[in-house]
Amino acid sequence: MPISNHASTELDRVIQTLYTFQEIMQQPDLWLNTVERVRAAVEQLNLTTRLANVRVLLTGAGTSAYAAASIAAAWPRAVAVPTTDLLVDAERYLADMDVVISLARSGNSPESAAVVKRVRAVRPEILQLAITCNEESTLSQSGLDGLIVLDPKTNDRSLVMTSSFSNLVLAGLALARSDEIASTVGAVSKRVAELLPSINISCERISADVRDRVVILASSPFRGWTCEAGLKLLEMTAGHFSVVTESFLGLRHGPMSFVKPQTLVLCLLSNDPVRRMYEVDLIRELRAKKIGRLVGITQATEENAAEAGDLFDNVLPAVAPHLPDDLRTSFEIVTPQLLGYHLSLSIGLNPDNPSPDGIINRVVQGVRIYPVTSDRG
Template identity: 35%
Template sequence: MTTHTAAPAQQDGGATILEIAQQPDAWREVAGRSDEQAATFLADVLARPDLRVILTGAGSSAFAGDIAAPALRRHLNRRVDSIATTDIVAGPLDHLEPGTPTLLVSFARSGNSPESLATTALADQFVDQVWHLVLTCDRDGKLGRAHLGRDHSLVVYMPERTNDSGFAMTSSLTSMLLSCLTLLGGARPKDIEALARGAEHLIGLQDDIRVLAQAGKQRFVYLGSGPLQGLAQESALKLLELTAGEVVTYFDSPLGFRHGPKSVLDADTLAVVYVSTDPYTRRYDLDIVAELGAQLGAENVRVISTEPAPAESGTTVVIPGLDGLSDSLVALPYLVFAQYLALFTSLAHAKTPDNPFPSGEVSRVVRGVTIYPMDGRR
């Protein structure tokens, strides 16, 4: 792993803090690109009325699919499933449908994870008609190289700087997610500019987030509805990764949390609730915010929202300028909050965010996975 020397102002945030802060400009770069080849490829594939879309990846890349899928279902008006590569590899016949024409969208920072390569190979083996859209950050990665020049494949590379050198996926994840929402979900340049400005607003609040991280909480609960549940899962993973497992993290939906998982709460818990932009869903989110505020105290609840929430329930971080955008889109600037909280909590635990596992127990690119061949049965 590359070693970075942090400037004093970064306070040992290394490459990770820089990769978080570069996201608004990286998103603008994604928005500014014009790819006629991609447009033609996808128009031909999406013209098929019986097409199924599968969004796939592992870890954070899988959560990108969870965040994007609802927006794609609405925009494309067709079946869109988010299925992790780890699930497809372990049970391909549970997830792949031979007779259903399928567009497999792969999210892969490096494209070197064994499951990423195996999933596209299994789709080729078991699906009669399959097309591949590979979203990746590494031009030298195995997945991208394997699909370059193939008739039924399209490889879209993210801006070079988003191939994060830090341990955790930050700008790589959001750039791939944004590319997916642009190519398949109808995200417009003006939407992306609003998201970039929202992220810049959060970047300006990083000192406040650092203070929050230094409070020394040992349990963190993230809640979100619909696409924001995928965001909650990514937030929990980010914090778990960067603290090398020294804090307890949990995620759920606001409604699901009451059905047993609420047992995780104690006096040492910080709860983060991502509030939906949908007026109907928002009511359920605000109900759990009020309930958490009553149980934990408002000072131990953070509400991330595009508009103000009742002050007595918790401290609200309002991200302006996002009116009318879907939850799949606002998840992007919401993620910046989660990334900073994970980074600064990592530093508070005396970890090195760029490499929280110096002994290699957990690696940046997964190693040690044996991929077993599948026979021809269906």
């Protein structure tokens, strides 16, 4: 049977996508390596002692900032501040801090090295570490006290960050909650590898019906996941789809006005019973108002299959439903990554370079670093 022109065009687009799909699908193969690299660095740098009972500030820009937020949610006494804020307001954010940990894929964004220098100028006694996917970077050579370098395969070649995000988050979690991560990463990696092919097919089907807007919902431990999921859809579709990210409870306070009958509403459900009750209430409200095409990321079992079918138009499997919510982000992010990938293809873009006009770039450009004056108020 001859291939139609439409099918041939679609095939050409997929073939031209050299990196993104591979970088999404490779993630389970990299997670064990990331945990092992962190373990080795902890021993080499004596971090078990140096990070005990300290105030930690995690920082990064864009996707790396969302990685920082995801780690901070699981790390007692830690906070996340984007480099884009820390650079211009270092004095405010560094008060009472003992450690700053920078996160970066390339480590070549202008803010990355500038923040290290700024922290050193304001609080020279602060311990400065970095987790990066690129050993040969400006950040790596900026005078840090310690560096954790991830497998070079995590240094995504695509414009968008996928495996770099999940591995940066996992590395930070391995610092914060080492025993829990070490005891679970093997089983979760195996489960994700088994589920990815079917999740990929489901995301392709769901993407075909997305019209013009998307809402992404999750509860507070997933705030970094929610922001990153929204960013993946925006980046890979060059802003073609309007995206709102919110908490389930927060949606009622105004953003629900964004939800129309055909709006895709992607819901990541908590495994905490109290959070989940609030989440289900909101989903039932959307059902009653007949707004939103509801897609749930949840663990569908024989016991709750009827409820899942009642709540959602489509159900995607949660890949780490048995972990505490604050340890799930690095694994559950694979689903919105694949959804963004298929949305990109559906509108004729190449996910490797969805901004061919250079509106955004793999490494941020155009940032001028200014000296800080001594009379600053």
